[in-house]
Amino acid sequence: MVSLVLLVLLVCSSSVVVSSLNAEGYALLSFKQSIYEDPEGSLGNWNSSDENPCSWNGVTCKEEKVVSVSIPKKRLYGLLPSALGSLSDLRHVNLRNNKFFGGLSFELFRAQGLQSLVLYGNSLSGSLPNDIGKLGYLQTLDLSQNMFNGSIPTSIVQCKRLKTLDLSQNNLTGSLPNGFGVNLVALEKLDLSFNRLNGSIPSDMGNLSNLQGTVDLSHNLFGGSIPASLGNLPEKVYIDLTYNNLSGPIPQNGALMNRGPTAFIGNPGLCGPPLKNPCSPDTTGATSPSSYPYLPSNYPPQSDDNRGGKARGLSKSAIIAIVVGDVVGICVVGLLFSYCYSRICIRNRTKDDNVYGFEKSRKGRKDCLCFRKDESETLSENVEQYDLVPLDSQVAFDLDELLKASAFVLGKSEIGIVYKVVLEDGLTLAVRRLGEGGSQRFKEFQTEVEAIGKLRHPNVVTLRAYYWSVDEKLLIYDYISNGSLASALHGKAGLVSFTPLPWSLRLRIMKGIAKGLVYLHEFSPKKYVHGDLKPSNVLLDQNMEPHISDFGLGRLANIAGGSPTLQSNRIASEKPQERIQKSTSSEVSTIISSTNLGSHYQAPEALKVVKPSQKWDVYSFGVILLEMITGRYPIVQVGTVEMNLVHWIQLCIEEKKPLSDVLDPYLAEDADKEEEIIAVLKIAMACVHSSPERRPAMRHVSDALERLAIPTD
Structure with missing residues (x-):
């Protein structure tokens, strides 16, 4: 009888010692195991010895059920596991600004109670699963600044509670799903910019009456005419349609009225107010690429210092x-x-x-009397x-x-x-x-x-x-060995002639600079900012490869x-x-x-903000692209007035100058590359946007350049 009691006590005591981590904890441990690098130790207290994961960093529970996993900006490097989909009560996932790569598994969407999925600023790729339509409670979907491709899933229109949809700065293609404007009427924020979406803009988008702020469809390939129904959007909404393939007259109603030309630039086929391109009776919306460069002089808005008078220099x-x-x-x-x-x-x-x-x-011996110093001078210990x-x-x-x-x-x-x-x-x-x-x-x-x-x-x-x-x-x-990009573009002082760079070589140099900046911004140990990028700081080797x-x-x-x-x-x-x-x-x-041109490569905000940002480099890179397209210095003489290159390009675009007036004369023989040149010009104008937030990340700039034809020597 005593032996039986001891055996029962032994079994009971051992059951207390054995780990009893619940199933949700093991699901999160599989998440931890898929992380290859955790430099800040963010998952350090995720241990199997706990009963549940509710005390773990980034994990929030309600009634001992995981409802939120939030680990932003921790430089986590690894795959995004599908095990998160097994958390039945999961409501919120926020893993923004990490280094997750790979695809987005359809199994993640088994957590059908999910209300917000925020994954922007990673390196996720592949297509978006159609299972996204199963998330009937989803209110926030932010997958921006990744590398997703393919089309937007047609099932997304089933997410009728969606308030925020941000898919910007990816590689998405195709047209918007049918019923986009009819079903997603709860949308308050919509950003699809910097993709390759095409087709026409759905006329039913005018039904999105809850939209606020900016509806951003810029930097895509949307074609056809602007539907007049967009004017039905709230009048306080700013509709950004810049840099697409839209054509025809701009509707003059509701939210489309009094927006100024900045909302429509980069669409060669558009005509009518507020643009200075009147519509002809037989307007078809198509124009020659050579008529492209038009951009109003108030985009980006000029400061009073830069209007009319000489630019500082x-x-x-x-x-x-x-x-x-x-x-x-x-x-x-x-x-x-x-x-x-x-x-x-x-x-x-x-x-x-x-x-x-x-x-x-040797050892600091002062043998030359001309420059003799006190020999008692010593260094720090x-x-x-x-x-x-x-x-x-x-x-x-x-x-x-x-x-x-x-x-x-x-x-x-x-x-x-x-x-x-x-x-x-x-x-x-x-x-x-x-x-x-x-x-x-x-x-x-x-x-x-x-x-x-x-x-x-x-x-x-x-x-x-x-x-x-x-x-x-x-x-x-x-x-x-081959000098700087500045010398390659403009020649060296004292030399009358030089060999100009052909377009194919310029494009290769652009791509190389972009890759170098992407490395500094995203893959260097501290995600560095250069802060002083200009052609004289880009050196060319014997193969004409650029080195920052x-x-x-x-x-x-x-x-x-x-x-x-x-x-x-x-x-x-x-x-x-x-x-x-x-x-x-x-x-x-x-x-x-040591005079002179360097300040004209700096972003406008550099005069006000002390701490440099990566968007400073994006702006500088944009000016370099313009310099390589035009062959001009960053200061341009227009009559008796000097203006910086960005404002000069804007003026040329506003006045509908032909591309030949903007292009470096040395590129005249590259007329067959006109589409590539225009594409780079669009990228450059995006980079020099007056608002840092509206400039693309260097990763997306580099991707856009890489999509252009590979130059042949």
Whole structure:
């Protein structure tokens, strides 16, 4: 009898110890197992030892039933499991701004009580399952900023409680389902922009009387006429139909009246008010592609500073004077250096030094009296003097080899001098001097430069090593041999002729720059922003592949301290990089003026907002696209008035200038590429939208460019 009681107690006690996680918990654990990366440990407390998942991060329960899974912006990388569909009481899923990839399983829609599904800002792809129509309680569906393709499921019209539908910035095709406007009358927000939807706009969309804000159908392939029934939408609704293939007269009723031309730009076949393109009696809605570029001058709205008067910038005479002054200044400094070096320092040179043109100095020894400093000057305790730090296992050179190398001045910008350095074994590098400054921020500099050194992409210049001392900071990059995109587009100063880039090559360069930016924005460790993108910062290699350069340079210069702009005007010979002499060889390229055009690549909000955003880079990229299409600088002279390139294009489009008036004359032989050029022009105008929120992400810009024909050499 005692043995029987002990056996019962043993069984009872063991049943308490054994895990009793319920079925919903195991369903969520399968979700966790499908996550390959969780860098922030967001799912760290999802453990099988719990009785239920109600205490887990991102999980909300009601009466011990999971009703919500919300884990946004946690950089989760993995597949979206179908097991979520087994959560019978699930009402809300929010996994926005992560890195989920793969398709959207139809099994997810077994959770038929789902009220909101928010998955925007991931990398999900494939078609949308038709089972979406089973979600009769669905009120919010946001799948924007992904890579979904195929058509919008016809069953979506069964989701009659839907209030928010955002499918923008995907690759969706086909026409809108029948009954779209009849069944989805509860819709309050509708955004289908930046897809490839086609067909006509359903006339029943005028029934969506609950819509608010902006109804965005822009950047698609909708054709035919604008249905007059759209005027039945609430008058406060803004209808964005820009950049489609719509044609015919614009209806003048209700919500379509008094909208201004900005709601209709990018549709070559539209006519009538508010456009300046009157409808002819026999209007068919079709026009030649060459009549495309029309865009009102108030899109984006111009600030008062940019209307009528000269855009801020320097005159040509001022630019020439500054360039000449820079050249003369560097020559004078070079002569002074040569005199001092030959008269006072030459006795300290060894035979090896004479071969490579450098004075070798060990451990900060001050041998050249011209530039002697107080020998009591010391570095921070944590900084090793004259230490070259490799950032790549393939770096096989050391500081001594760098000092002995032949060196030539490549150019000067507001952030120091850039040298071309050829090592004894023939390896060529680019060395940028950041200038002088204190050592108090060394750790910050080290952290930043080593993070940049980890970036590896075919379209981003690689930082190979760096050098730090209290007086000098050097960045050692791969040398890109074919100069900058600015020189390829406009030629080099002093050269009368140059070989213009054909359209096929320009398109390939555009695609490469876009890929590099996508990498920086989405796949680099910190989702970086370049912040200063312009043609002079895009270098071309021997195969004319683009490489984005000067990334993170402004921040590094700021951390390094000093005044790079001033100090880059001085080339001394005491410290290692100062012994990289200014060469009189013909290999010295044009010095880059520190004046001038860079600000015209910056987004309008950059003047007001301190912290840069990725949409700044999108705007800059758009200006570069316009420059590559037109062959013009970012400042255009129109009579006696200067205006920036974006506003000039808008003016040309408003005045219905033919494409030939806008196009770079060197592209005249590429007339058969007119459709591609117009497509790129549309992409560019989307990128330079005055509102950052309305600009596409670089991923979608890159996708749009990739859909264009692959250029053939």
